[in-house]
Amino acid sequence: MTKADDFDLQAFLPYLLNQAAEEASLGFQKVYKDRYGLLRSEWRVLFHLGIFGRLTATEIGAKGKVHKTKVSRAVQRLADRRLVKRARSEEDRRVEWLELTPAGEKVYRDLREVAQAYEGRLLAQLNEAEVQVLKCMLLKLAGRS
Amino acid sequence: MTKADDFDLQAFLPYLLNQAAEEASLGFQKVYKDRYGLLRSEWRVLFHLGIFGRLTATEIGAKGKVHKTKVSRAVQRLADRRLVKRARSEEDRRVEWLELTPAGEKVYRDLREVAQAYEGRLLAQLNEAEVQVLKCMLLKLAGRS
């Protein structure tokens, strides 16, 4: 006997979003993990620095909605591997300015290209107009607009 | 000096999907966590059993794309709390049939209502047509269609 319950789990937005997000992350994750041994939080920090140039840990946390302990540990590992340079601020000695080293820049530029190509393949499944709608709605749901 | 890098992280699909998924999960998570002390993998197992009635751990894993160790541990905790009943199959003594206990049913029905109401609030931000497009595309990206 099969239960007759009409709740559609596949269509439940939080569930569906998670499935799509996981699936969409896989291909890119494979690259930053296999090629550079990075974690999710680490490529995110790397990208923030690649895009914005010089930030504090707190700024990265705010921009990316990442908890400060995650940022702290990501920065630690990136600095250990000489991909990120830390410099204590002179004005406020609690603050540490972070930026990519040349090696970090190189990794960033490589991964940025991979990201762009990968996203291209993902979006190839959809048409132009759909992509616009999709991204706009995701931004709304993410509370970014 | 601010770097001039035009890569838009907010618009990078895997990143954006993750942000939206996390944000969209928060409100529901709060309920199943605070009210019943459940983890994400646990409510998923619970819902699968609520919807489909009687399944094996392997079936749940296949339907929900969840690794068997996660299912195993979720079932263990749910069984400890008498929300799920396990019964060794007679035909094949490797498999275990899982179903909700009356207490599990009760939790499921409560959470299902919460889920429906919560999704309603989420979708209120968007219009009817947008929702159709969104879900359809997420299904595609999730590899479900």
Added chain:
DNA sequence: TGGTAATAGTTGATTTTGTAACTAACAAGC
């Protein structure tokens, strides 16, 4: 000043997840 609160970032303890190895039961071929 001096005292309290706030902020930047780190560390430690606990929980949760991921990977791989494992046990037990069945299946198939000889």
Added chain:
DNA sequence: GCTTGTTAGTTACAAAATCAACTATTACCA
């Protein structure tokens, strides 16, 4: 029957995430 391979599910160990407490520094204000 016996061997080999497969499947269901668990367990052990390592990796990672989470939460709270902590240090150091600055800000506020009586």
